[in-house]
Amino acid sequence: MLEMENCSALFLETAVIRTINRIKGVTRVQDSQGRADWNVSDKEAFFAMPNEKILEKGLKLLEELAENAEGMTVVELADRIGVHKTSVYRYINSLLHMGYIQSDGDGCYHLGNKILELGSQKLRRMPLRETAHPFLVKLSADTQKTVHLCVLDGHDVVYIDKVESQKSLPILSRIGSRAPAYCTGVGKALLSGLSTDRVVSLLREVTLEKRAPNTITDPIHLFEEIKEVTERDYAIDNGEHEEGIKCFAAPIREYGGDV
Amino acid sequence: MGAVSLTGLKRDFDGSEEIEKMIAAIAKMATEISQTLGNTN
Numbered sequence: 001m002l003e004m005e006n007c008s009a010l011f012l013e014t015a016v017i018r019t020i021n022r023i024k025g026v027t028r029v030q031d032s033q034g035r036a037d038w039n040v041s042d043k044e045a046f047f048a049m050p051n052e053k054i055l056e057k058g059l060k061l062l063e064e065l066a067e068n069a070e071g072m073t074v075v076e077l078a079d080r081i082g083v084h085k086t087s088v089y090r091y092i093n094s095l096l097h098m099g100y101i102q103s104d105g106d107g108c109y110h111l112g113n114k115i116l117e118l119g120s121q122k123l124r125r126m127p128l129r130e131t132a133h134p135f136l137v138k139l140s141a142d143t144q145k146t147v148h149l150c151v152l153d154g155h156d157v158v159y160i161d162k163v164e165s166q167k168s169l170p171i172l173s174r175i176g177s178r179a180p181a182y183c184t185g186v187g188k189a190l191l192s193g194l195s196t197d198r199v200v201s202l203l204r205e206v207t208l209e210k211r212a213p214n215t216i217t218d219p220i221h222l223f224e225e226i227k228e229v230t231e232r233d234y235a236i237d238n239g240e241h242e243e244g245i246k247c248f249a250a251p252i253r254e255y256g257g258d259v
Numbered sequence: 260m261g262a263v264s265l266t267g268l269k270r271d272f273d274g275s276e277e278i279e280k281m282i283a284a285i286a287k288m289a290t291e292i293s294q295t296l297g298n299t300n
Contacts, residue, residue, distance in 0.1 A: 127296065
């Protein structure tokens with residue numbers, strides 16, 4: 001059914017094509033305003049892509065836009081997600097129509113408000129965040145420091161809440177952003193709640209890049225550090241993620257003691 | 260489930276007494292959140 005729709009779309013689009021030139025055996029086409037310039041084999045490649053791959057590339061496009069607050073052009077997006085710009089135009093049209101992205105009118109695209117809606121709904125449905133928030137506000141006011149709440153997602157921590165005091169200096173973290181678990185206080189606190197096998201497995205999967213002067217890049221050293229965190233029930237990030245920044249973290253345990 | 264942290268400039272955490280105070284504060288908050296969640300669920 002989808003293939004039939006794709007074929008219909010192809011026919012409709014072909015109807016507005018003004019010029020078709022044969023160059024080296026590949027059909028190159030332009031739209032009625034002379035903007036697009038692609039070859040038919042690109043289009044065929046797009047339609048031949050399995051549906052799950054199309055979805056994957058579309059979501060990757062959103063992730064790239066999320067990482068680039070200043071916006072991205074079609075050419076930049078094509079380069080980053082590894083598809084022809086013709087395909088990027090197709091993703092953009094659908095995402096613009098649905099409100100997931102928006103255009104600044106100068107050829108740059110940004111995330112749309114629909115993303116904000118989805119993110120807000122997700123946050124509102126997190127009882128951990130809702131319960132913890134008043135505690136974060138109080139501790140930030142008492143200490144005049146920045147307080148974070150995070151969860152583990154794969155090898156990363158995701159910041160699901162952040163409260164800054166008026167006196168604290170701005171910290172790079174943002175609600176919804178990620179950081180590597182291995183070099184953050186919250187990450188080490190979260191890793192301390194995993195089984196030894198899981199920690200070993202995670203440490204094998206991830207490259208311990210030196211993010212700051214004190215980042216632990218030796219897996220054995222890091223494993224020992226996480227064992228210590230498990231025993232004492234708190235973690236310290238001593239300038240391991242950001243130079244000059246120190247952080248004290250503690251795991252939030254469930255009723256049975258799991259983190 | 261989750262983890263909490265208290266973050267600041269390294270120079271703001273001078274002295275072992277200040278560090279102990281911060282560790283105690285963050286550990287206390289984590290326990291309070293855990294207990295509140297336990298009571299809620």
